[in-house]
Amino acid sequence: MGWMKKRTARQIDYQALAGFRYEIRRYLRFGQQAARAAGIDAQQYQALLAIKGLPRSEKATVGALAEQMQIEHHSAVELSGRLERHGWIRRARSRADRREVLLHLTPRGERLLENLSLLHRRELRSAGPRLIEALGAAIHRRIVVAD
Amino acid sequence: MGWMKKRTARQIDYQALAGFRYEIRRYLRFGQQAARAAGIDAQQYQALLAIKGLPRSEKATVGALAEQMQIEHHSAVELSGRLERHGWIRRARSRADRREVLLHLTPRGERLLENLSLLHRRELRSAGPRLIEALGAAIHRRIVVAD
DNA sequence: TCCCATTATATCGTATTACGATATATATGC
DNA sequence: GCATATATATCGTAATACGATATAATGGGA
Numbered sequence: 001m002g003w004m005k006k007r008t009a010r011q012i013d014y015q016a017l018a019g020f021r022y023e024i025r026r027y028l029r030f031g032q033q034a035a036r037a038a039g040i041d042a043q044q045y046q047a048l049l050a051i052k053g054l055p056r057s058e059k060a061t062v063g064a065l066a067e068q069m070q071i072e073h074h075s076a077v078e079l080s081g082r083l084e085r086h087g088w089i090r091r092a093r094s095r096a097d098r099r100e101v102l103l104h105l106t107p108r109g110e111r112l113l114e115n116l117s118l119l120h121r122r123e124l125r126s127a128g129p130r131l132i133e134a135l136g137a138a139i140h141r142r143i144v145v146a147d
Numbered sequence: 148m149g150w151m152k153k154r155t156a157r158q159i160d161y162q163a164l165a166g167f168r169y170e171i172r173r174y175l176r177f178g179q180q181a182a183r184a185a186g187i188d189a190q191q192y193q194a195l196l197a198i199k200g201l202p203r204s205e206k207a208t209v210g211a212l213a214e215q216m217q218i219e220h221h222s223a224v225e226l227s228g229r230l231e232r233h234g235w236i237r238r239a240r241s242r243a244d245r246r247e248v249l250l251h252l253t254p255r256g257e258r259l260l261e262n263l264s265l266l267h268r269r270e271l272r273s274a275g276p277r278l279i280e281a282l283g284a285a286i287h288r289r290i291v292v293a294d
Numbered sequence: 295t296c297c298c299a300t301t302a303t304a305t306c307g308t309a310t311t312a313c314g315a316t317a318t319a320t321a322t323g324c
Numbered sequence: 325g326c327a328t329a330t331a332t333a334t335c336g337t338a339a340t341a342c343g344a345t346a347t348a349a350t351g352g353g354a
Binding site: 099 | 303
Binding site for chain 4: 295296297298299300301302303304305306307308309310311312313314315316317318319320321322323324
């Protein structure tokens, strides 16, 4: 049987895997364009969302932002610098632990986040089923969306 | 009722939206690290997958790559240039339409793609349910994964 | 109490890359 | 055949994540 490819190999459904990534990219692309139209960078919108959407139990520090955004600590420093320069967040040294810097949205940041989030939720409702179907195909699982 | 916020506004579940984006970032991050460990850029792996996973009906041209990757045509030119320089794909002028350039994987590219795709499928199987649950929460739908 | 390891944030130079503007080649419709 | 559309290519620019490194604050044990 030396002529056979490895068993696992021939079982890979490249079309399905590619399809799933494609759907993700489409969603991310939508986000980029919506953000740009609103005058903000896509990643910066996501950062606002990450800060606002943090569980109550977690403090919105620079480190928490880094973890949420899956970037390095110092990249989060720069990111929050950009957010503050645009007037969407404010930084404040924590009193409890003076190493920490707490981030919170300004009213302007809140408004922007709200508007964009509405668009995102709408897009997700329409793109969600396609995403889910593509994911199901990629892992060979049947997935059902109820309401 | 002027004191009320807009109805839609208060209904936004920021935690759920943020959670979904977080799960996506985690998955993308996994891909970046897996790719890096395999000696390839995450985006370049995705490009290989996009080329290989194209429906039979579509030709693997530079333009098709651009659409699959959701980038501009000239960015796809540069991307395929990088892929070729690394020896993972080859370009060939199309005979049918000499404007087009057809892309196909080299054996080396195929091997790399196969190895990484196996990892990705495995990760998707484990991360998929979390992703789906987060998506469901974001759009307020109950979703069931069967087998 | 003092020291040192740890944690949190910050700065700077570098490398990568997507993009806009632009160019060239080929195909197609009238 | 010629104008227009399509496909790929080139180049300069801007943005940004990262590694290396620095500073500040905390906390635990001798």
